[in-house]
Structures are given as structure tokens and as C-alpha cells.
Amino acid sequence: MSYKLNISSRKEALIKLLDVIIKHENEIIQALYDDFKKPPFESIATETSYIISELKDTIKHIDKWAKIKKITPSILNFPSTDYIVKEPYGKVLIIAPWNYPFQLAICPMISAVAAGNQVVLKPSELTPKTSAIILMIVEKVFQHQHVKVIEGGVEVTQKLLAQRWDYIFFTGSVPVGKIVAKAAAEHLTPITLELGGKNPCIIDETANLKLAAKRIVWGKFLNAGQTCIAPDYILIQEDMKSHFVDFMKNEITNAYGKNPKESPDFARIVNEKNWHRLMSMIEPEKVIFGGETAVEDCYIAPTLIEENDLDSALMQEEIFGPILPIITYKHEKEITQTISKYEKPLALYVFTDDRKFARKTITNFSFGGGCVNDTVIHFANKRLPFGGVGHSGIGAYHGQLSFDIFSHHKGVVKKANWLDLNLRYAPYTNKIDTLKKLLKWL
Ligand code: NAD
Numbered sequence: 001m002s003y004k005l006n007i008s009s010r011k012e013a014l015i016k017l018l019d020v021i022i023k024h025e026n027e028i029i030q031a032l033y034d035d036f037k038k039p040p041f042e043s044i045a046t047e048t049s050y051i052i053s054e055l056k057d058t059i060k061h062i063d064k065w066a067k068i069k070k071i072t073p074s075i076l077n078f079p080s081t082d083y084i085v086k087e088p089y090g091k092v093l094i095i096a097p098w099n100y101p102f103q104l105a106i107c108p109m110i111s112a113v114a115a116g117n118q119v120v121l122k123p124s125e126l127t128p129k130t131s132a133i134i135l136m137i138v139e140k141v142f143q144h145q146h147v148k149v150i151e152g153g154v155e156v157t158q159k160l161l162a163q164r165w166d167y168i169f170f171t172g173s174v175p176v177g178k179i180v181a182k183a184a185a186e187h188l189t190p191i192t193l194e195l196g197g198k199n200p201c202i203i204d205e206t207a208n209l210k211l212a213a214k215r216i217v218w219g220k221f222l223n224a225g226q227t228c229i230a231p232d233y234i235l236i237q238e239d240m241k242s243h244f245v246d247f248m249k250n251e252i253t254n255a256y257g258k259n260p261k262e263s264p265d266f267a268r269i270v271n272e273k274n275w276h277r278l279m280s281m282i283e284p285e286k287v288i289f290g291g292e293t294a295v296e297d298c299y300i301a302p303t304l305i306e307e308n309d310l311d312s313a314l315m316q317e318e319i320f321g322p323i324l325p326i327i328t329y330k331h332e333k334e335i336t337q338t339i340s341k342y343e344k345p346l347a348l349y350v351f352t353d354d355r356k357f358a359r360k361t362i363t364n365f366s367f368g369g370g371c372v373n374d375t376v377i378h379f380a381n382k383r384l385p386f387g388g389v390g391h392s393g394i395g396a397y398h399g400q401l402s403f404d405i406f407s408h409h410k411g412v413v414k415k416a417n418w419l420d421l422n423l424r425y426a427p428y429t430n431k432i433d434t435l436k437k438l439l440k441w442l
Contacts, residue, residue: 022052035098066403
């Protein structure tokens with residue numbers, strides 16, 4: 001027997017969840033700080049307040065989103081009433097990453113619950129304090145057979161993936177995304193994969209460089225660069241580079257002071273393993289700003305790199321840290337050559353005052369989502385789909401779309417009995433002309 005909840009019970013659970021999260025907001029912020037010194041401002045802006053707003057929105061709209069939706073019927077079926085019924089998939093597995101460990105675990109869970117599913121949630125083992133808070137909150141709000149948190153590392157995730165699910169929602173890296181996709185294929189389980197990639201940030205000769213630098217510094221060094229949609233590398237018109245680098249240096253200092261290690265607004269690398277991974281990518285002779293590090297604190301300063309070599313370690317995979325390579329181009333075609341070297345990214349940013357160039361860039365390249373003249377902020381609009389394409393992911397969510405991806409959409413035709421046209425029934429003799437005429441008329 002599957003576990004079923006009507007809309008009002010789902011809403012009740014979500015209201016309780018909202019209440020518990022608001023009550024424990026300070027503890028959540030503290031857990032995020034303990035895990036990797038996430039600055040409280042960033043925790044509020046990108047984790048707790050985001051979730052509170054998502055919850056309020058879902059509670060407000062759940063009746064509308066869940067409603068049976070009438071659809072214009074096809075004249076071919078006349079007379080009929082057509083509609084879409086949204087039904088919960090059933091048992092949903094949600095696997096979360098560590099970089100926004102509260103938001104990226106709770107956000108899909110809210111929608112899975114709203115859509116009427118049972119949920120098993122696996123938070124990241126790399127942020128244990130946040131994982132413990134998530135467990136505590138879920139246990140306070142939900143019955144075990146409704147939502148259950150299972151903590152643990154790779155082995156636990158593998159065991160979970162070996163079970164049969166009705167839907168799997170995964171946020172994490174591309175290699176693990178492939179493992180999830182393979183496991184899901186075993187039972188033909190539908191999936192959403194929210195993955196990563198190398199996100200280009202293009203700056204042409206018409207861009208407002210000072211403002212671009214300010215917005216790039218914010219989007220890149222937020223969460224110490226450990227953001228799936230952070231700009232991964234800069235592609236800038238050759239003549240603009242030295243001005244841009246000066247603006248970047250100023251903006252980094254404005255944001256984090258002369259010694260970012262002392263700044264309360266700059267997070268740490270999540271663990272030593274990732275610190276070493278990032279360190280192995282830095283070639284000291286290419287550092288043009290920053291470069292200071294401290295292993296005991298998992299610290300890497302906001303670092304700018306002069307990069308001309310797409311075969312360097314830094315340009316092989318998603319960086320996912322506070323290191324920003326700056327690559328120059330002479331001619332527009334070099335932009336295409338560089339971006340095309342990589343899989344389709346999760347985000348793309350273009351800084352320009354040239355509308356045609358902006359439009360061309362947005363339409364010519366395939367990417368999950370992005371901005372013209374800013375970074376990262378497309379995430380904030382719940383009415384925009386959020387997700388990747390190709391290697392950066394499958395499917396998109398946020399707002400109503402999240403409710404919809406956790407629901408199976410059943411298309412139903414309710415045929416009336418007061419009329420039954422004979423045309424479709426065999427024998428078809430002498431009916432082809434009438435069929436053709438009808439189809440032409442339609
Ligand atoms: P990850 O893929 O290493 O881990 C994600 C989850 O998968 C964790 O819960 C972990 O326990 C599990 N896992 C790890 N290895 C596994 C294995 N071999 N088998 C089964 N399960 C395994 O990712 P991460 O390091 O936590 O997060 C960073 C990555 O996530 C980056 O690539 C980033 O771009 C991506 N990301 C994407 C989004 C998005 O919305 N698209 C958001 C945040 C992070």
C-alpha cells in the first residue's frame with residue numbers, strides 16, 4: 001500500500017515545516033558556519049530565507065498547482081472534456097550536495113512533499129553539522145513513513161541507489177550523476193540531475209568594466225567559489241584585460257579587505273581533500289592576484305590567474321573554488337572555439353552594452369541558464385526554470401516547475417455518450433475522402 005496524503009494534510013505538514021525552520025534558523029546558520037565558515041549573511045540570503053520563501057510560495061499555491069487542469073479538447077474526439085490529473089510518483093529519493101547543504105536538500109523535499117510523495121532524503125556527509133540539523137528538523141515535522149532522512153557517505157548512497165524508487169532527484173557532480181543515471185536505468189526510474197560544468201563569463205569591448213568586475217567578484221567568490229553556477233573562467237577581449245584586472249583587484253579588496261583570511265564574509269573550502277584538489281590546479285607563476293593559502297584552515301584567497309593554455313590543469317574540469325582564470329580573445333570566433341571545447345555548461349554570463357552581441361551569445365550557445373550583465377542572480381527568480389542541459393544536467397526546477405517534476409501528469413479524455421460519429425470505425429470503405437477533407441479542414 002502506498003502512503004497517500006490529501007492536499008490539506010500536505011499543506012499542514014509544510015506549515016509545520018515552515019514554523020520549525022523559522023524557530024531553528026539561528027542553529028541552521030551556526031551549523032553552516034561550523035561546516036565551512038559560511039558567512040551568516042550568505043546563509044540567510046542563499047539558504048534559510050530562500051527556503052522560507054519557497055515554503056511560503058508552495059503553501060500559498062499548492063491548491064492551484066495540484067488542481068485538475070481542463071484542456072481544450074481535440075475536435076477529433078468531439079464531444080469530449082479533456083483534462084490533466086497530477087499524481088504523485090510515490091517513493092522519491094533526494095540526494096543532496098554539500099555546497100548549499102541546507103537549501104539543496106530541503107528545496108526539492110518541499111516540492112516532493114507538496115506533490116504528495118514519500119521522500120527519503122540523503123544530505124551530504126561533507127557538511128555533518130547541517131546534515132544533523134536537517135535530520136532533527138525532518139524528525140520534528142514528518143512521520144517516518146512520510147519523510148525520512150538517511151545520513152551517510154558514498155556507501156549509504158550506493159545502497160539507496162540499489163533500491164527501487166519511483167523518482168530520483170540528484171544534485172551533485174557529473175561523474176556521480178552518471179552513477180545515479182545508471183542505477184535509475186535499472187528500473188526505468190525517472191530522474192532529475194542537477195549537475196555542474198565550466199561556466200564561461202564573456203566580456204566584450206563595450207562592457208561596463210567596473211560594474212562587471214563588482215558583479216563577477218560577488219558571484220565568483222560567494223561561498224568561496226563553491227557555487228555550481230559561479231563563473232568558472234573569464235573570456236575577455238584582449239584590449240580590455242589590464243583595465244579589467246585592475247577593477248577586479250579593487251573589488252576583491254573592497255569586498256574582503258587586504259587580508260580575506262580575516263574577513264568574516266569569506267567562506268572556507270569544505271575539506272582538505274578539496275583544498276588539495278584546488279591547490280594542484282594553481283600554477284604559481286600564473287597568479288596575478290591572491291594566491292595566499294593555509295591548509296590548517298582550508299583557506300584559499302580569492303585568486304586571479306592569467307591563463308592562456310586551455311590544456312592547463314585549471315581548464316580541464318569545473319574549478320569549484322575561489323580561483324578565477326582570465327583568458328583573452330582577439331576575435332569573436334575564439335570565444336566559440338573556447339566554449340565549444342567543453343561540455344554544455346550549467347550557466348553562461350555575458351557582459352556587454354551591445355544588444356546584438358548579447359542576443360547572439362545567448363542564442364548561439366547551449367547552457368542551463370544565465371545572465372546578461374550579471375552573474376548567478378537568475379537563481380533567485382522562481383518563475384525561471386533552473387537546471388542544466390547535456391552534461392550539466394537533466395530537467396529543471398524551482399517554483400511551480402518543482403511541483404510539476406515530482407508529479408506524473410495524466411492526460412485524460414472524458415468522452416460523452418450523446419453522440420458517436422461513425423467515421424473512425426471499420427469498415428473504412430469509402431471513408432478516406434471524408435477523412436482527408438476533415439483533416440484538411442482541421
Ligand atoms: P558529489 O557528486 O560528490 O556528491 C553529491 C552526493 O552524491 C553526496 O550526497 C554524496 O554522498 C553522493 N556520492 C558521492 N560519491 C558517490 C558515489 N561514488 N556513488 C554514489 N553516491 C555518491 O557532489 P558534491 O561534491 O557534493 O557537490 C559538488 C558538485 O555538485 C559540483 O560539481 C557542483 O557543480 C554540483 N552542484 C550542482 C548544483 C545544481 O543545482 N546543478 C548545485 C550544487 C552543486
